[in-house]
Amino acid sequence: MDNNADTNIYDVLIIGAGINGCCSAYALHNAGVKVALIDQTGIAAGGSGAAGAFISPKISKSGELKEIMEVAHTYALDFYTTNFAQYTLTKPLLHIANDPKENEKVKLFKSKTTLEQLSVDETIQTLLSDEALKSEAIFFANGAVVDAQGVCKALVSEIDFFCLKADSPIWQEGTWRVGKLFAKHLVLAIGAYPKIIPSEYVGLRGIWGHRIDIETSTIVPCILHHHVSISPTMQTGVVAIGATHDVHYSPFSGEHYDVKQGHQALLEKASKTLKLNNIKILKDYMGLRSGSNDYLPMLGALVDANSTLNLYPLIRHGQHIHPKDYHFYPNCTMINGSGGYGFVLAPYLAKCLKEHIVDHKPLDEILSPSRFFPRWAKRQS
Template structure:
């Protein structure tokens, strides 16, 4: 039952990290009425911790590298135009860990000020501090507390799922990075064991980040050892470049959200219960065209960008806008439904 406070939107976006903020930006620019909600605040998750280096993927050939190349080009254009004052352009030197003499350099790459970039993208958009527990679809509208919308977008990263979508293969990867000062010169962005880079703050050097798949901030018994994290970062940075008189200014920690197959996710979400009721043979491993699955109406998720969330966000948000505003179908290769058949089969056993 709508209350006097009930507010109606075209789209509610849950999660105000770089994916939520970039989506909110693209959709509101396209004329949609957007509500952006976050349980803590803008860039309070993995996005607020990111070094936000905008780099292409240098490793193995394949579909991920191809997608990343397109995303990288779109990201460079996006950050240097929409967020120029939050973006520092510098040459990039990418050195192999196995063979330090092997390196790739780019004349120009970028490092973004993560927090101010998210805040700028979200400015002018209705923002609510709200923890969404389990959104419901009633009478052709999504309900998130007193907010209503035709379409719902979930961009909650590695946080606990708020819909019954166990089949979506995601894992949290804890990361730690630091800002330092040093009397040594850091002339460009360097990637090797960790990244070392100048930042928009004159004289401040960013070092990041660690990758820890064992620690989870959601485990009440787990304790994160910040001193060990700092020591690891400095030790790895020193293997690339001699840095004198290091003074640590600030620590940043947070979770990346990686997909099980490393590809990002943009797409509709399968209603597992309804789909298994309609296609029980899926539990016996019988192939079914994903077109035959039952999907939640007007619900899209962006997730699984791993350590490349800032590179991928403009690409994914633009595709979301094209889907919602222009009716252009989303790429099946990155649909979260790609995990469903295998999950359904395993569920049986």
């Protein structure tokens, strides 16, 4: 950690040290940018520290989401295996449909994908439950799971890190200020945590997730995605099971989350895929993942809603204004909304962010958080 007052002027301040903040810091630092990374708790202390961190393809229908997920998935597999091999376990990945509707989706994906597929061998077949065997499945030759906390820490090992809560970053005289830290650019990578710059129009949902590491005498030879994910880890004999998602629980509500019930739900769901013998629960991981309302991630500038509405009050009544004419907070980029695919998306989004800040390449409009602004503005009338 570097808290020296003489070195508090940076090119970029990144708030949030989850996988999005850590990949952004890594990409910018490697391009010669002076970066400070800020987190209120520590590195990978939020949703990222809880993640199963599978680098899995998303089984989805064609469209923008499928396209970006495919590019990001290929990029991520290469990124982690090349740069962070010691935190990356590569294994074939068996995705099993978990209901009749998913059967159709898997069937279609299987017929269209260019990703290498394998046939399920006897060792795996004998492990699987009847339900799993009867369901449609796709067996990818190349899957991976990363050590979520290990990889986040390794990504930022050369970055100045500051453990502090950023309340309201201030823009003054062409510079962003967070506490005693200053920079021309601000990157917000705060996941599902309370917003620190007014941007109510950004539709983000925090969903609580729980995963466990267990000891078991059953050998799990590949990564399995079914009702939950079941996967070998970097530690021999340790299997990760995750994640259950609870859309109703929020750590900010002061409610209690029942960890024992969480265990039960995870083990029950895992048992629908295969029988795990001699189980001992070793460790719990819990956290919030933040998803956008349209499932696409967000990477882009934030609209200053007040000043845009003052300038174009008729937006409230449906007047169309081209997004380039909105007022944006200067030099402020949000990276967020990756849902259950943060580890898949982050390396690619961080590369795009670096190209934007360093090489002045425009960001993809499709990912801009401003896409939520007109609809929100209409509700303000």
